[in-house]
Amino acid sequence: MKKSLLIEEIEKNLGINHIKSIELTPSDSEDMYEKEHELRGLYEHELRKFFESRP
DSSP, X not given: OOOOOOHHHHHHHHTOTTOOOXXXXXXXXXXXXXXXXXXXXXXXXXHHHHHHHOO
């Protein structure tokens, strides 16, 4: 069984660990805060799926 990498390790391997987040408006920040758990889970799932599908 293949070792599962941490999201930070996947980001580093893909070279996206130094990308800075965009600045959010106050209303965007509030929306992001409300959906943080859902969005984080989706991001991590899709990133892991993409990384593991590479040859």
